[in-house]
Amino acid sequence: MRNTEIDYDAKEFFETRFRKYGKHSLKGVGNSGFSELRNYIQYRKARRIFFKMVKDLNLKEDAKILEIGYGSGFYTKVINSLGFKNYMGVDIVDVFKESLESEFPQYKFMQMDTCAKKIDFKECDLIFMIDVTQHMVNDKRFAFCLKNNVLKNLSKNGFFIATDELEDKVYSFYEVSRTIEFYEKALGMKLIYKPIKFRDKFIFSFGQIAYLQDKL
Numbered sequence: 001m002r003n004t005e006i007d008y009d010a011k012e013f014f015e016t017r018f019r020k021y022g023k024h025s026l027k028g029v030g031n032s033g034f035s036e037l038r039n040y041i042q043y044r045k046a047r048r049i050f051f052k053m054v055k056d057l058n059l060k061e062d063a064k065i066l067e068i069g070y071g072s073g074f075y076t077k078v079i080n081s082l083g084f085k086n087y088m089g090v091d092i093v094d095v096f097k098e099s100l101e102s103e104f105p106q107y108k109f110m111q112m113d114t115c116a117k118k119i120d121f122k123e124c125d126l127i128f129m130i131d132v133t134q135h136m137v138n139d140k141r142f143a144f145c146l147k148n149n150v151l152k153n154l155s156k157n158g159f160f161i162a163t164d165e166l167e168d169k170v171y172s173f174y175e176v177s178r179t180i181e182f183y184e185k186a187l188g189m190k191l192i193y194k195p196i197k198f199r200d201k202f203i204f205s206f207g208q209i210a211y212l213q214d215k216l
Contacts, residue, residue, distance in 0.1 A: 007138040008173050011092050018095040029071040042199045063125035069132030073100045115141035118148045128161040137176045146186045163201045
């Protein structure tokens with residue numbers, strides 16, 4: 001079992017990284033070792049997968065949506081393209097907050113460490129964390145986020161989408177991986193969308209109800 005007490009200053013780390021690459025580069029939120037073109041190709045495919053997964057949920061336009069770790073706003077744009085009106089994005093840093101508020105004045109953006117503080121955005125129809133969970137390296141703090149900011153904000157029939165490499169492994173001081181069993185135990189929810197290859201990870205979805213069993 002890995003050491004669950006490890007941690008790092010995620011706020012400082014991502015502030016430095018995001019400022020280095022800027023909003024219009026995918027290296028900050030993607031793989032900094034890849035070229036812009038390679039990152040773009042990966043994200044273009046990821047966008048299609050995420051778009052379809054959310055569309056399959058058949059949510060109404062006024063659905064309440066929470067994104068934990070909005071980064072540069074890549075998936076905020078996907079949510080907007082799907083026509084959703086009630087969205088809030090939360091991130092540990094506020095590097096892109098002002099520009100995203102200007103671009104999407106109808107949406108709410110907040111700076112917060114979701115592994116330490118509670119979000120008050122109850123009865124969400126969808127909560128998602130894309131390319132985020134692996135950077136929450138301390139299991140206890142990550143469990144705090146899942147319990148207080150996912151489960152307590154999710155509506156009775158809501159959905160949770162996340163990504164992970166789905167291994168029990170420590171890759172570096174700022175990246176770890178957990179198994180699907182970890183999520184099942186922590187969430188106590190049903191897997192409604194089997195893990196699908198998604199860039200260098202997998203994307204999967206949990207729900208309180210299982211009407212998407214045909215997706216399994």
